[in-house]
Amino acid sequence: MKTIIALSIVCLPLKLLTVTSPFGYRINPISGKIEFHNGVDLRAKYDTVYAVLNGIVRSECYNSSFGMAISLQNGEITSIYGHLDKFLVNAQDSVRAGQPIAISGSTGRLTAAHLHFSVRYQNRYINPLNFLYEILKTTNHEQKL
């Protein structure tokens, strides 16, 4: 993973990152049951969503929990963006980090508009904030050299 990260250029998924619900176990705001939240919820209201890494759009779909969602693949890393209002890219497109890929919204099962953002590495969900932090740290370090 370190090598992939070192070679990657990363961008934040939104201009401003405000976490409204963290990664991990939580009480589902709708069902009231304990569940595993496989990503983070970020404050967004019909804002532009950016690709965090270069990659290929694997799918854009509608799913009952995440609403309109995009998954973007970069090697063994998949980033997933949910509750979108509008897609700005198509499946199979190749996108660059920082490219606008969607407009966030409130589709799917949720209480208020936000962006759901997940990162999967080797088919396992990892904490997306730690992931972004690790990459940004590496990128900044490289820029200083």
Ligand SMILES: [Zn+2]
């Ligand atoms: Zn979520």
